[in-house]
Amino acid sequence: MPFEPDSLPHEVELPNRKFGKLPNRTLLSASNRIKCILSIDYGTTYTGISYVFSNESELNDIATVQTWPGDGRDRDFEWKTPTVIAYGSENNFQGVKWGFMVEPGMKSYSWTKLLLDKNAPKGKYDDPTLTNIVRKGMMELPKGKSAQQVCEDYLREVRNFVFARLDKENGADFMKLTPMECWITVPATWLDEAQDATREAAKGAGFASRSMDSINVIPEPEAAAICALKKLTAPGAPDSLKAGEDIMICDCGGGTVDLTTYSVTATYPLLDFEELVVGEGGKCGATYIDRNLHTLMTTRFGESFKKLDPKKTGPGSKFMQSFERVKRDFPKGFDKEKGIGPLKLVSKNPAHYDDDDGTVKLSLADMQSLFDPVISQVIALVKAQVQEASKLNHDIDRIVLVGGFGDSPYLFEKLGAWCKTNGGIKLICPPAPQAAIARGAALRGLAGTAPSLKKQRRHYGYEVGRTFDEGVDDATKAYIDPFLDQEDQRRIQEMVWKIAKGENVTTKTVRSQSLYFTHKEGSSSFTQTVELYSCNLDTAPLSVEHERVVQVGEIKVDYSEVDLNTLESTYKDGKKCYKMEFDVRIEFGAVKGILVFSSWIGKRQVGTASLSFAK
């Protein structure tokens, strides 16, 4: 049984658990206590939760919340609940409504996730209209709240609902003593800053709020891959995956499309897989189809559409709900035309508007024009991964579509046609593709299933002084290093990339380096910082000022307890200078899913990461 130690120092008596497969005993020692593994797939449009207890072992043991509160559901069971929140202060009710409780016509906030990564440089596969959405009023934030705060407010409601359910199923007393291991999923393409903001929001919302709890981050496509690969390698799985196969997982969500490609090296009894090429992704999910509809509406109806209240036209409105139903089935059952609405338009355009029904008419060609640009982006992403794999002499054997948009019959048809003419790649979409991300993340926590080798998605490094190059370097940027053992003691700062994009990363990948700085006698400051940067260009620049170099945090070095007399020293301008040596250490494959970086003087840790993103 995959028990793991936890941090509780003393033994405790647990009440009998009412449900599940808990072994028949009442006293468990603190070192092998059952824990609850809970995953949160906070999506742009929908949020999902899965959970499992550590005495279980299979994908099938993982529970996924399907009965969400609210009247807005189409069906009794939904894999996810809408990522939308409405505040009572802006509507006519007390407190907060979220998910399916939010009704059309309420002032509400959706797609907030797209704003969490707003500082990211525009990617090759991002939808070009992304920057317009805030301006167009399709996305807003409440006055005085940041995207992270809205995310936190929403996740707090989700947490309270799910925790109440766990209490009900297992007993509140049992849950009180059960450590919680949370896994929150984030797009793999996101900046560390946005990943950290999501994690902080989940923490602020009360996930992993007790000292015995923990919170980890996992990239969405990796979670999706764990679920898909586990399913395809389970004993008795139809057309099961063989060792040696190369498989691409294509997570098509509402906001992002994220791709990863793996080589399967072993299937049973232990699944082992390695990332084959650097994964790719773009902000080109299904919400871009919605935005294309808005553009089309503005073109056709001008001010008559534009001046309508966002409550009537924004995400969650009756109009968009009606479009959602048409979008999900397209092109199944679509003959020549469909009406969406109701929407009151002062229309002078009867070719596209039915005045009697108050519906907007969409033709087959209209629908294609809304989908096609988004699908082209997805195919471009897939093509790029196939080409990268082929550079390594690997042919992709199959592509697995997951995520809500992954369920689209039109996407399947279009991508399927592309696969057929490009080497006959098999395309599959498993049942419940929308739930794959949360289930995979829970499985990661439960069984430790993870790729044994990953490809680094971006370069990471910091600036270090190198010797000044006369005639090449800018003398105004040079500084004197009194410990430089040569006549010209000038140095110039330059990026040193400690890990490169595309490099192999395992859980043990650590990079460290000895560095020093100068402490001047009389200085009252005994801390220094090393700023850590990343860059996702293929070739990283040497200058920190390059627009694609992004700061990801800083490492503090606290040397207040170091006896300066033990250090090497010299004189500069009549002042004594000490050479303060230390080591920087960066762990790239940490299980927590975040970068772990620290500074050391000898064997003593003198600083840890202090993530200080510009908000």
Ligand SMILES: Nc1ncnc2c1ncn2[C@@H]1O[C@H](COP(=O)(O)OP(=O)(O)OP(=O)(O)O)[C@@H](O)[C@H]1O
């Ligand atoms: N059958 C379908 N055809 C087309 N689009 C669909 C279909 N089913 C769901 N969608 C769209 O997929 C999106 C929801 O998918 P999912 O839950 O995977 O996204 P998400 O997790 O919210 O987004 P992201 O992962 O990008 O943050 C919505 O935009 C929805 O309109």
Ligand SMILES: [Mg+2]
């Ligand atoms: Mg998603």
